[in-house]
Structures are given as structure tokens and as C-alpha cells.
Amino acid sequence: MLEILIFLFESYPQIELAPDRDALTVKLHAAGFNPIEINQALDWFADLGALSSSQYPDSLAQHQGTRIYAETELARMDVASLGFLMFLEQAGILNPLQREWVIDRILALDDAEVSLEKIKWITLMVLWRQNPNQNYPLLEDMLFNDGTGLAVH
Secondary structure (H helix, E strand, O other): OHHHHHHHHHHOOOHHHOOOHHHHHHHHHHOOOOHHHHHHHHHHHHHHHOHHHOOOOHHHHHOOOOOOOOHHHHHHOOHHHHHHHHHHHHOOOOOHHHHHHHHHHHHOOOOOOOOHHHHHHHHHHHHHHHOOOOOOHHHHHHHHEOOOOOEOO
């Protein structure tokens, strides 16, 4: 499903400009994607678009408390993933509200455990969805480079 999400993210930077669900389904099916995964990805993508009007209060963005993870969250994310989210928050890349949006999207995946690579993509999608004109060079560097400054192909 991640491949579909990345395709949608790269192809339709503004969710509102994406073709309707039926047209996307046909396009993705023609590209060889599984119909079940297509529906799951389109639901996930649509829910990403609704994050700004989610159940989280806007005041959470300025919250200064410590996040305690629930068992279901800990089952999906390993220590490296939790450390990555904490690093982004401490570096000022994610605020607590955005962190919750990332966790929401992680839990929306069917994966029993979500890899750090997927969490990086989800984080980039959440941040970009909130502010499509913002550039996130540090996060993009973590995604597309192997740590040596050379792009991974």
C-alpha cells in the first residue's frame, strides 16, 4: 500500500486536485496495483486530507507535556521509530499536534509493525499536507539519502 500512497503523494500534491476516486481506481488498477490495496490507500489518502479537521484540538500544537504511548502504538512502532518522532519534535520539525497526526496515519495502516522508512514517508506526507509550500530538506535528506550525502538509487 505504501507504493500507492507515495504515487498519490507525488502525483497530487494538493489532494483537492486529485481526480475522483473512480478515476484514481482505474488508473491505479491499470498500473497493476491490487484492488483491495487501492481501496485501502485511497481511504488512507482521503483521511490524510481530513486531518486538519480531526478530533485533535488546535491547542495541542503548543503542548509541552511528555507523550506516553499506548500498547497498540508501541506494537506498531519500534524504538528507532519512536526515537525518530522524538527527534523531529525536539528539532522543531513536528509539533505535538502533527506528531498525533503522524501516529493516526501509522495506526491507519494494516501493517502489524510499521517500518521506520514508512514512518518517514508518512511524516513527510503529513507535514506536506499541512503546508504544501514548505520545504522539508532534513526529512527529505533522511528519506532519500543513506547518511553520506549521496542519493540512494
